[in-house]
Amino acid sequence: MGQQPITFLRQVMALCTYPNLLDSPSFPEDAKKRARRILQACGGNSLGSYSASQGVNCIREDVAAYITRRDGGVPADPDNIYLTTGASDGISTILKILVSGGGKSRTGVLIPIPQYPLYSAVISELGAVQVNYYLDEENCWALDVNELRRAVREAKGHCDPKVLCIINPGNPTGQVQSRKCIEDVIHFAWEEKLFLLADEVYQDNVYSPDCSFHSFKKVLYEMGPEYSSNVELASFHSTSKGYMGECGYRGGYMEVINLHPEIKGQLVKLLSVRLCPPVSGQAAMDIVVNPPVPGEESFEQFSREKEFVLGNLAKKAKLTEDLFNQVPGIHCNPLQGAMYAFPRIFIPTKAVEAAQAHKMAPDMFYCMKLLEETGICVVPGSGFGQREGTYHFRMTILPPVDKLKTVLQKVKDFHMKFLEKHA
């Protein structure tokens, strides 16, 4: 999509990979300092050695320090940090531990609809029960606790709801949850004794000037000891999103709070079977949580590159919302965060019938036609889940501004023709 890697991150990674470069005058001193620190914490001073299954110690310490800074001083314990192979690995591992209780009834896992399909896939793999709660499209995809309450009440008939998954900022829906909403969710989890699973991989991707990212961890602690020492929480972050976009390194971490010591023992055992997350991904995670600071040689370039990526994403979020909302039959909520638009599309009855004739979901039919006629690939809403009778697609806003404008114009033209054809 044309987004360039952050120079500092790649410099540190290259130095760690081939330490001969530590003598090269073409690398800045702050990058060398980071690389030396990471290597000193690795077995044999090498990215090629296994690390502890929970991850390299000093990187877990850096993650804890990052969380403490991010959350305005709320403490984080390195012992609660687990480095992972991207966030997906952390999420599946925690779900595996939580689902394997083996009680009388099957474990219910609450997930938002629309959701990121990792959740439904892992729930199905584990033989757990997927319990849907619907985000409120009319209200900018907000999470309403009354809807959570309804979902839990109805689920209790056929499973034992134990886990509540939240994606904030939302994927595919792009909403950023308000502090009030997070408080309500935490209170609900406390009432219902639900394990909270907060997917916060888009925490650096907030564009709307009216929104801020609030971590579940921070809000939990600020709600007082009754909550902070009782509610179980796992939160996830990764190197794949934010301004760095280093998906290929599969770096990530999870912070797990109030986990029962016995379950913690099982978690460590489960992680040790796979030996360790990729050490190169762990190193990338370290640079994300421990970037150049004012006064360091690389600070200015780093800040410029970071602001360029995030500034452009904010522009593209606005542009996408505005352009979609000019098209009759498309409605797009504000893209407050993350990296996607998830517009609602009107599909005429004749097109729904044509889709049925092809044994396709109507939005799949729409997306296939879009692909065939324009070469643009978007993902139908039915892949994420949506209210019966509504149709959507997910489109990333990552392409460069000019390209994105062209894409949006093409989608608009296609949509108008599609409406006309199936009128």
Next chain:
Amino acid sequence: MGQQPITFLRQVMALCTYPNLLDSPSFPEDAKKRARRILQACGGNSLGSYSASQGVNCIREDVAAYITRRDGGVPADPDNIYLTTGASDGISTILKILVSGGGKSRTGVLIPIPQYPLYSAVISELGAVQVNYYLDEENCWALDVNELRRAVREAKGHCDPKVLCIINPGNPTGQVQSRKCIEDVIHFAWEEKLFLLADEVYQDNVYSPDCSFHSFKKVLYEMGPEYSSNVELASFHSTSKGYMGECGYRGGYMEVINLHPEIKGQLVKLLSVRLCPPVSGQAAMDIVVNPPVPGEESFEQFSREKEFVLGNLAKKAKLTEDLFNQVPGIHCNPLQGAMYAFPRIFIPTKAVEAAQAHKMAPDMFYCMKLLEETGICVVPGSGFGQREGTYHFRMTILPPVDKLKTVLQKVKDFHMKFLEKHA
């Protein structure tokens, strides 16, 4: 353990990580050529992009070409190659697919005893049945098909044996299977319709001049079409062993033969949930299967480094066997391959009683005493499985020759004192 990384591998990795270095005169041209080729095959020419879930195309092609060379021309299809997060990930994924059939009786998975504990852990995670077959310690840990037959016969009473796991060269036992033995195993798998799972991660680690590595794939094809088009086989390799020892990158691949197309579809779906293996690990795997060739600038240094590591391992294998066999009460089979000694140790009755008093397995008691008295950490045989009443430990032969000599001398002294103390 003091083993140095292979320079060429790290050079290519550094170039891929930070492509600005492609202009640096301090990197050899052949390393740059490899890096350019890998980057061209990556999304956005970057290790930071997601790859296809099955892995980067050109790397899968290089793996297929490597297998074809290794197996003297037996063809390998890139479409059957799946890049993985180390071999462990491949093994757990394949087992997950094979176990999830959901028939009337539980799936039985045959594993060698002693085994590498990944197998027992994954089998237990999946709720499958572990079916033990014992390697023949009196016969240099050989695999005897009669023992396989016994294991399957007895297992049929309480499960449905469907998978046969083989570790060759053996971990922890270090044997290298003869061609004849592999043929017998394949014939048995064909008879019993067992899926063969060949863990061949130590394929480059063969030291005994009387042994060669024969891949299951090659032998399968040489046995003729009745076998090669019917027997289902998955074989595994990784960047973690051999002469490269790049465990931290979590690179690996599996080749899967004769998989039912429907199961293949499920496999691809399952892999896609985790997005992709780390692209840096995929790149490392590429260099392992596509090393410098004669005529290339780096060939000489690469060959020297490779021979140094493998030559030393061969020396250390012989040294370890010889020294252990000089100790009364220790018997060690020849270390034909892999990286471990798995000597049998005599534990006197009084020590067995002392262990029972501490609620410890006798070999665990022995290993704890060794650790406390010498600082040397070895793994008790009970962690791998062993015939009732026999005791072993696993020790790696990776330390440098001088250090290894000291270690072996210390183990010897400890053992003599241990016998004396519990006489």
